[in-house]
Amino acid sequence: GAGVSQTPSNKVTEKGKYVELRCDPISGHTALYWYRQSLGQGPEFLIYFQGTGAADDSGLPNDRFFAVRPEGSVSTLKIQRTERGDSAVYLCASSLRGLDTGELFFGEGSRLTVL
Amino acid sequence: LAKTTQPISMDSYEGQEVNITCSHNNIATNDYITWYQQFPSQGPRFIIQGYKTKVTNEVASLFIPADRKSSTLSLPRVSLSDTAVYYCLVGDGMNYGGSQGNLIFGKGTKLSVKP
Structure with a gap:
C-alpha cells in the first residue's frame, strides 16, 4: 500500500498474555519508529530502527517490551x-533516510486493551 | 532534546486565521522545528517544518523569530475540518536517520473550530 500499515487495528487481551503488533512501513523507508499514545496525551517514543538495527531503544518502558525488524522492512x-497499564494506541511511523525534511509518516495505530 | 510548551487548547471560528505559538527556550543550533496535526483515531500527520524566519506551504505558515526560542504555526481561514490536536516538535531534522530517533511530542494544542 501507499502508507504505513499497522495490524491489528484493535487488540483486546487479558492481563498476563503475550501480544504482537505489526508495522509495515512505506516501501523504501529505512527508518522506522514505534510510539504509544494514551488518551489525552501526545505520542510517547518507544524505539527507533535504522534498517535492521535498533538505533535508539531508550523509550522502551521495561524488558517486557521488545521490537524486531529482521529484514529492514516490517x-x-x-x-x-501484558499489564492493564499497557493499554494504549501503539503508533508506527517511517521515514526515508536522507530526506532532510524530517517528515514521519504515521500509521493509524493499533489499539491495545488489556483487561 | 529541547522541550516545548504550547497552549493546551484554543477555540476559533470558521474563516478566521489561527496562530498557535510554541516555546522552545533551549533549542539547539542543529534543531529544526516541526509541526504535526492529529485527528481522533488517526496517527499524526506532518504539516510543516522550518529552521528560521518563515516557511510557507499549501496548508500553513511557520514563523520563527531570530532567537528561535519560539515559533508560531499560522493556519489561514480555518474550517471545521481543521479541528484537531497540533504538536510542536524540536529536534535534529537533518539527522532523523542518525543516532537520535527520540522525537518528543508534548501534549499538543487542541484546536476547536466552531461554525
Whole structure:
C-alpha cells in the first residue's frame, strides 16, 4: 500500500498474555519508529530502527517490551506478560533516510486493551 | 532534546486565521522545528517544518523569530475540518536517520473550530 500499515487495528487481551503488533512501513523507508499514545496525551517514543538495527531503544518502558525488524522492512512490537497499564494506541511511523525534511509518516495505530 | 510548551487548547471560528505559538527556550543550533496535526483515531500527520524566519506551504505558515526560542504555526481561514490536536516538535531534522530517533511530542494544542 501507499502508507504505513499497522495490524491489528484493535487488540483486546487479558492481563498476563503475550501480544504482537505489526508495522509495515512505506516501501523504501529505512527508518522506522514505534510510539504509544494514551488518551489525552501526545505520542510517547518507544524505539527507533535504522534498517535492521535498533538505533535508539531508550523509550522502551521495561524488558517486557521488545521490537524486531529482521529484514529492514516490517517490524513487530512484542509485549510479554501484558499489564492493564499497557493499554494504549501503539503508533508506527517511517521515514526515508536522507530526506532532510524530517517528515514521519504515521500509521493509524493499533489499539491495545488489556483487561 | 529541547522541550516545548504550547497552549493546551484554543477555540476559533470558521474563516478566521489561527496562530498557535510554541516555546522552545533551549533549542539547539542543529534543531529544526516541526509541526504535526492529529485527528481522533488517526496517527499524526506532518504539516510543516522550518529552521528560521518563515516557511510557507499549501496548508500553513511557520514563523520563527531570530532567537528561535519560539515559533508560531499560522493556519489561514480555518474550517471545521481543521479541528484537531497540533504538536510542536524540536529536534535534529537533518539527522532523523542518525543516532537520535527520540522525537518528543508534548501534549499538543487542541484546536476547536466552531461554525
